[in-house]
Amino acid sequence: KQEVTQIPAALSVPEGENLVLNCSFTDSAIYNLQWFRQDPGKGLTSLLLIQSSQREQTSGRLNASLDKSSGRSTLYIAASQPGDSATYLCAVRGYQKVTFGTGTKLQVIP
Amino acid sequence: SAVISQKPSRDICQRGTSLTIQCQVDSQVTMMFWYRQQPGQSLTLIATANQGSEATYESGFVIDKFPISRPNLTFSTLTVSNMSPEDSSIYLCSVELYGPNTEAFFGQGTRLTVV
Numbered sequence: 001k002q003e004v005t006q007i008p009a010a011l012s013v014p015e016g017e018n019l020v021l022n023c024s025f026t027d028s029a030i031y032n033l034q035w036f037r038q039d040p041g042k043g044l045t046s047l048l049l050i051q052s053s054q055r056e057q058t059s060g061r062l063n064a065s066l067d068k069s070s071g072r073s074t075l076y077i078a079a080s081q082p083g084d085s086a087t088y089l090c091a092v093r094g095y096q097k098v099t100f101g102t103g104t105k106l107q108v109i110p
Numbered sequence: 111s112a113v114i115s116q117k118p119s120r121d122i123c124q125r126g127t128s129l130t131i132q133c134q135v136d137s138q139v140t141m142m143f144w145y146r147q148q149p150g151q152s153l154t155l156i157a158t159a160n161q162g163s164e165a166t167y168e169s170g171f172v173i174d175k176f177p178i179s180r181p182n183l184t185f186s187t188l189t190v191s192n193m194s195p196e197d198s199s200i201y202l203c204s205v206e207l208y209g210p211n212t213e214a215f216f217g218q219g220t221r222l223t224v225v
Contacts, residue, residue: 034213036216041200043202043218043219044153046111046214046215046216049212049213089152093211093214097158098155100152100153100154
């Protein structure tokens with residue numbers, strides 16, 4: 001059974017800082033890994049998708065990496081802004097279904 | 111990306127009643143997924159809805175409690191039946207727009223409170 005863990009559970013940083021969110025998973029037999037953000041009480045917004053054959057993906061200030069063999073992914077956010085405040089979820093697409101992580105709640109302080 | 115519309119966006123319901131949540135996608139998709147997010151928790155898959163066949167339910171979820179319809183390739187409904195306060199959650203539909211194992215997109219969710 002796939003288990004997905006995100007560390008830290010919560011993070012508070014001053015505006016402008018670069019930060020790293022971590023996601024670890026127990027079963028490396030995956031199709032892809034996807035990062036989402038979720039604003040309070042809302043649905044999920046897709047940020048980045050990394051296929052199992054890829055090492056990283058970039059979109060604007062976001063960079064996600066994947067090390068499938070060690071069961072780890074990181075989401076790097078450069079020059080954080082108050083608008084980045086949200087919960088960040090990673091989701092691992094295995095052969096049977098998608099398993100979501102526990103989330104990291106990020107607060108960027110102006 | 112896909113435009114996924116969910117209705118209602120929120121509702122407050124009496125225990126013992128049922129609520130049907132609608133999910134409309136602006137593209138034809140093979141599979142649609144229904145998730146539950148309990149307060150303070152991550153997402154849990156309820157079932158996968160395929161057009162023209164019975165939905166496939168995950169362990170812990172049953173058709174009598176969460177009946178699903180999938181009449182065509184752009185629409186699905188999830189009913190939460192005989193509700194209790196423990197059913198208070200955000201319910202989300204999702205699609206893999208470009209085929210199996212591709213990028214997943216989500217609706218804005220339905221926030222359900224059962225009193």
